[in-house]
Every structure is written in structure tokens, then in C-alpha cells.
Amino acid sequence: MFRFKEMPVPLSLLILALSAFAIGTTEFVIMGLLPDVAADLGVSIPGAGWLVTGYALGVAVGAPFMAMATARLPRKAALVTLMGIFIIGNLLCALASDYNVLMFARVVTALCHGAFFGIGSVVAAGLVPANRRASAVALMFTGLTLANVLGVPLGTALGQYAGWRSTFWAVTVIGVIALIGLIRFLPTNRNEEKLDMRAELSALKGAGIWLSLSMTALFSASMFTLFTYIAPLLGEVTGVSPNGVTWTLLLIGLGLTAGNVIGGKMADRRLSS
Template sequence: MAVALCALALGAFAIGTTEFVIMGLLPQVAGGLDVSVATAGNLISAYALGVVVGAPLLTAVATRLGRKQALLAFLALFVLGNVATVFVPGYGGVFASRVIAGLPHGAYLGAASLVAAQLVGPARQATAVARVLMGLTVANIVGVPAGTFLGQVFGWRAAFLVVGVLGLLAAAGVAAFVPALPKPEGVGLRTEVVALGRKQVVLGLTTAVFGFAGVFAVYSYISPMLTELAGLSDGAVPVVLALFGAGMTAGSLIVGPLADRALRPTIYGSLMALAVALLVFWFAIDAPWSAVVMTVVLGAVGFGVTAPLQVLIMQKAGRAPTLAAASNHSAFNLANAGGAWLGGVGISAGLGYASPAIIGAVLAVVGLGIAVVAGMLDRDPSDSRPVAADPGSGDADSAGQEGIGAAAVERVG
């Protein structure tokens, strides 16, 4: 079981590396493609666009596949997109390849989260999901700084070649160690769509969009913030990015067990801590030591809400959590694109490189407000209706909203 979780986490590691490494290589990418840094920044949005479109689309296409087969298909497409980034010429080709690489992002992470929950059983769902998603955080300790270094030394495309190899290794691990888990009976695409429309699922996804946008309003511009405001050298940026990843990993280790004990309070506390950290970041960014410290803190609190929200949405979707789990990553990448855009609006308006921190704090507060409202509405028994099975399936969904259905949490082995 532990090896299977590691294989799933390796896929998340590759995904996290390809998503974030470009942020540390924007000057090199811009120079290599002969475009401005601002134009190169649109490649971040291209990947996010792929995630937003691909998560529900690929999940819908893969509803007839077993989860292991779906994971392998998603990883194959991921490898294709990253290898294409290495070889395609021109800005337009790279833009298209980044969209392709992003397509399986949410679908893979959603399916991997469900498999992790199914492997360990209901008592440790949040911890297991956090362990898989820790691949994203470890990517920021190892993958992103290493990829940034490789890109600076051997050319920016080298980073994406390494990511493609990592994707192949993850596929080999999934093929070898992840068992072929049974799908819940009577759950098809219609059931998944109905579950996605549940009030608590929609509110959870909206919380992810606003709360996580606060992180990306700052993180998208962390490199110029550190160099222009904190006075750090370009060579120090990969080190600080690694420290940011260390903070993310520490936050994941702490939040997973907390969420298993008290899911909603953990979400509230994470969003509240994020808003406070962003506000303090605004004051701290002008000095090197405080900028580094708050970057680590921002990593710890900023990504702490990821696993709890993933588990909450999976639970509220009942016996049809696949599409909802994948759509959560679409929501996170809408936050990625929206946060980057809003942060850029503040900078373009002449408010300075520190302005995204204030914008991010406001977004985090909005996310917290939505989460609190969702918690209050969750006491309404009318929202605990079951999701109907597909017509003719002969199997109605009897799972309540407080847990993933029995087929989704049954311990394997």
C-alpha cells in the first residue's frame, strides 16, 4: 500500500514540477522564444487552461475505465505534452503543448486521490490524500529548483524533458504497484454530473477558487518580488523556491491528520492563516530575511487547504466522486490563472510588486467567507439527498454526504 501511494505521489511530483518550474524560468523562456516576459507568462495560463478544460472532459471520457487504467492514460497524455514542449518550435507551438500537458493534471490528481482513499479506508482518507498531494509540495523542494537550475544551465527546454522522464517513471510505478480497484456499481457519467451539481460540492469548488487565488496572486510574481523588493540575487531564487516547497510539505504533514479529526475547522483555520500570512507578507517583503521567512510561511499555510478541500468535495459527492474530485483541480487552476491575473492588474496599475499580497489577502478572506457559509448550510438536511444511479443500472446511491460510498473507501488487501 505504501509503495502504491509513493507511485501515485511520483505522478503528482511530475505534475507539480511542470506546473511551477516555468515560473522560475520566465526570463529564459521569454529569451528563447523571443517574446516579452509578460507574454511568456501567458504560458502559465495556457497550462491552467488545459487543467480547467481537461479535468472534467478527460474524467468524463474515462468513466468507463477502471481507475488504474485511467491513471495510466492520463500519465501517457502528460508525458506527450511535456515531450512536445521540448521539441515544438515557436511560441504558438509551446503554448499548445502547455495546454496538452495541463489536460490530464486534474483528472490524474482527482483519480489518484480517490485511489488513495480507497486503499486506506475511511478513517485515514485525508492523511492518504495529503500523502499523494505531497508530491506537489515536494516538487517545489526538489523538482522546481532543480528544473530551474537545469533550465538556466542547459536551456529551459531541458527542464521539461526531465519532467517527461518522471512521468514515464510514475506510469511504470502505477502499472506495477497500484491494484486494479473495482468501480462503484451503478455510477456512470450522468450520476457524476448530478453529484457535481450538489450545493456543497459547488460551494467547496468556489472556496478553492477564491482561497487558492490568494496564493497565486503572490506566487506568480515571487521571482521579481524577491529580486526587486527584497534585493536577493537571481541565483538565490531557486533556493527560496525550495524553501517555499519545504513549507508546503510541512503544512501537508500537519494538515492531513488534523483534517481527519476535524475537516471543516481545518479548512477554516487554513484559510484564516493564509489571509494573515499574506497581509504580513506585504510588510515583510522589503527585507531579505523577512521575505524568505514569510515565503516559507506562505508555502505552509497556502497549500494546507488543498487536501482538506479535496476530501470534503469527495465526501459531499457521495458515491459519484470522480468528476467532483477532478473538478477540484480545475478550481485550483482557475485560482492559478485568476490570482496571477489579479496580481498582474495590481502591478500594472502602478501599485507596486508588493500589491499582489494585499489582493491575495482579500481573496483568501472571500474564500473563508464562502467556506463558513457552506458549513452553516451543511446543517440543512435537504442537502443530504442521495445521488440517483444511472437509469436502468438497478443500483441507487444510498451513501450519505458524510463519506465516500462504500465502494470508494473499501480497504484493499
């Protein structure tokens, strides 16, 4: 057991955070490696940018599809299956012989993204007492935050030094470690409730959820428009060195982390008032 904010933390919760770190890293790191990928595969930088779009489409399609496909599975089995898909996708990325194979691999990798975080949040909340569930979910998503702060800049630096494929090899290894941890340490809950798709879809009837989805979509669209071409913009327009791109990505990750913390505290204050 570890401790987080006076809360005993099961090792299985840290494994979920490690899984989130791997998924977040593979999602964002391609943006720092775009010029390297484009040069190696013989495509233009705008063409390589479609690899980001391909991942996003995989997330959009995979989230509801994989949730339905794994609905009858125990949650542990579902997470293990999704992490297996993630590993296969990153392995294909590392071995991709051309642009089309890499695009296919990115889509495959993305299929597990939304479903893993959805199911993982429920599992994380069930690992701790009821009064600590929000903190448990937040701890799992800390892995995603660390992916922006550490995973992306380190992955970009590794890719620039040893080739972009080395980054995907490294993420594959992290995925394998996370998979072993899920199998070994994540408990099986025999009393868990099955996913009710009708109940899930009924939430879409509320106007509030559509407002939240619209805000999230606009934020994501604006952020990814910049992020997708951040490396060539910094290198070709502002003259930043490859090392400077790594440090810039680190600063962006720190900004995202600070925003999450400040935003969360402001939301808590607003809800309690």
C-alpha cells in the first residue's frame, strides 16, 4: 500500500495510473515527432498531421463500440483486453513499413482509449472507500497528466535521438508492464453491476451534457489544431532547435497540469458555495 493525501493507495490503482500514462503518451507524442515521421516515411508534414486525425477518429469510434463490445465482460477482463489492443497497436506503429500501415496502427491503438478510461474510472472508484472515490479517479488520471508533463517531452527527445520508432517501442514496453500489473494485481469483483447501455444513452437527453460536450469539443479542436503542427511551427517559423521543442512541450504539459489543478479547485469552491 502507498499513501496519497492520507489515503492508502492499492498497487492496482497505481497500475491504472501507469496505464493512463502509456495511453496519454502515445496519443500526444506523435505531435513532437511529426517532422521526423514525415521525413522517414516520405510524406509532407500536413500529410503526417493526418496521423493525429486518425487517432482522434479511432477514439471517437472506439469509445462507444468497445464499451458495447466489452459490456458483458468482467471489468478486469475488459481492461486487460483493451490494454492488449493498445500494445498491439503500438507494436504495429514501431514496425510500420509505410504511411498507410502507421495510420492503420494509430487507429487500432486509439480504439481502446475512451473505453479504457471509462471502465478504468469505475474500477478505480471501486478500489477505495466511498468517501475517497473522487480522489482515486483523480489519481488514475494523474497518469494522463504525467504523460503531458513527462511522457511527451521524454518521448520526443528519445525519438529525436534514436528515431521515432524507438518512442513507440518504449511505449509498448510500458504497456506490457501495465498489462502484467493489471493481470497480477487488479482484483476481480464478482458482484459488479453489468453495463446498462440504455441507462448510459439516456444521459444524452439532458441539455447540460450537450453543453459540456460542446465545450469539450471546441477546446479539443482548438488545442489539437495547434498541437498537431507544434514541432514544425517551432522549428521552421520561430527557429527553435529540436531540444527547444522538447522543453516547449514540457512547459505546455506543466501549464495543462496547473490548469487542471486550478480548475478543479475553482469547481469545488463553486459547487460548495
